[in-house]
Amino acid sequence: MENDFALTALNMQKKQMITELVKCNETSGQYGLTLTENQIGGLVAHRFETLHNTGRVEFGGGILKQLIEKFCTSPFILQEDYEYTLSALQESFYYFKNECEDNIYDEDLIDYMRIYFDDACRGSIEKLDGATLGELLECAKKRFNH
Amino acid sequence: MEQNSDLFTIISAALSPDDAIQIQTRLWELLASRTERYTTGGSSSVRVEIAEELLKSICFSIGLCINGDVARLKTENLQEILEQSWRKIEQQIKIGKELLGQARITAPKIENISYRDTLIGMEQFFKRYDYRFFAHEIPCDIDYQLCLAVPKNLLGVEYFCEYLRRIIIENAFCNRFLPETAIKLLGKYCPDYRGLLINLYEPIATNAIGCALLGLPINSLCIPQSRQGEAAAMFENLSTSCAEKKLRDASLTVCAELNLHPEEEKYLCAMAENLAPRVIVAAGNNNLGNVFLEF
Numbered sequence: 557m558e559n560d561f562a563l564t565a566l567n568m569q570k571k572q573m574i575t576e577l578v579k580c581n582e583t584s585g586q587y588g589l590t591l592t593e594n595q596i597g598g599l600v601a602h603r604f605e606t607l608h609n610t611g612r613v614e615f616g617g618g619i620l621k622q623l624i625e626k627f628c629t630s631p632f633i634l635q636e637d638y639e640y641t642l643s644a645l646q647e648s649f650y651y652f653k654n655e656c657e658d659n660i661y662d663e664d665l666i667d668y669m670r671i672y673f674d675d676a677c678r679g680s681i682e683k684l685d686g687a688t689l690g691e692l693l694e695c696a697k698k699r700f701n702h
Numbered sequence: 703m704e705q706n707s708d709l710f711t712i713i714s715a716a717l718s719p720d721d722a723i724q725i726q727t728r729l730w731e732l733l734a735s736r737t738e739r740y741t742t743g744g745s746s747s748v749r750v751e752i753a754e755e756l757l758k759s760i761c762f763s764i765g766l767c768i769n770g771d772v773a774r775l776k777t778e779n780l781q782e783i784l785e786q787s788w789r790k791i792e793q794q795i796k797i798g799k800e801l802l803g804q805a806r807i808t809a810p811k812i813e814n815i816s817y818r819d820t821l822i823g824m825e826q827f828f829k830r831y832d833y834r835f836f837a838h839e840i841p842c843d844i845d846y847q848l849c850l851a852v853p854k855n856l857l858g859v860e861y862f863c864e865y866l867r868r869i870i871i872e873n874a875f876c877n878r879f880l881p882e883t884a885i886k887l888l889g890k891y892c893p894d895y896r897g898l899l900i901n902l903y904e905p906i907a908t909n910a911i912g913c914a915l916l917g918l919p920i921n922s923l924c925i926p927q928s929r930q931g932e933a934a935a936m937f938e939n940l941s942t943s944c945a946e947k948k949l950r951d952a953s954l955t956v957c958a959e960l961n962l963h964p965e966e967e968k969y970l971c972a973m974a975e976n977l978a979p980r981v982i983v984a985a986g987n988n989n990l991g992n993v994f995l996e997f
Contacts, residue, residue, distance in 0.1 A: 565726075565727065565730045568727070611749055611751075612748065612750060613737075613747060613748055613749075613753040614746050615733070615734035615737060615747075616734065616746060618746060618747075619746050619747065622746075650747065653745070653747060654749070658741065658745055658748060658749070658752075661744035661745065662744060662745050663744070
């Protein structure tokens, strides 16, 4: 019984996420960035895996929509590694949420990640992945003070 | 994520699989909405531990409101049931305040640090109790152990109030004896009765029952060494259920003589039954003097 319920809840979330990501293509497509059906499926699976690995629970369609909306305008994101970049951004996001103990709003954290990605990492997702929360915040502070 | 076993168990047991899944889905949606409120809309995700606590709170609150009437979950809006539960919880909090006041006024004139600190510390409950998100929690230190512990299935304000009801019953019984007599007995029971984590009611009630068994004046609370053999003989070769009955009958004698209120009577009889295994073992080992004390 509990398995049926968990499965139903999971399927609901998957459907919602797929719908949202398909819609996101309308926005990101303007910058030459789109996701195929397979890539969307991969990102959906990766989202749940990442949530599990970071010990988090998420309702609704997830954070990818906001990540896409914020990052699709970055000059450093290319179509050829778009799916990979989004996966990595998603992982980093949940990592930083744990690091800040949920004391930073999603919107603000994504802003800080975007600033760090552009200014400090110059588009290197690996560099963002290796950053500490402190480095992220320091970089954002510099940008806001500038 | 761990699901709250009580409400989900009740739902699964009482409803058809289709109905159960439908209600669980709606509970999940309610959890999503409560989580959003908890994060003030600023976070799409929370740590699993937080979500589990929020779900426990929802299940506790809804369970409190529907009071076993699971059919209500099929037809009523869960958010509305949750809000109704908050009204009930608010009433219980008010009752809790009255009970705490009563417990303090009726506290026996016997020094015990954990008893005193617990009654002082319980005031924190009202400041810290966040019933809209964590209704199942008991955010205060309750160190003093009751003679008959509150059942583990009670949570939040229900646990809080029941704990106080029991302390008030224990207080009432202890106050039926002269403080000097009770203190002498406690000193024999545990030389550091002031500092250690002991229950004040238990040795007093035990000796009262022992006095009743032997036809001794109950108010004296004292059971002379010379009568121990007679007490032990009463339990020789007795089964647990027979020993329970003997002790329960003795407790009824105490109830009648001290003119106990019904709640005190029920409490003392339950306590007497729990005493049976200890009494049987002690009688068998010829050291009933460690149960029924002389002082």
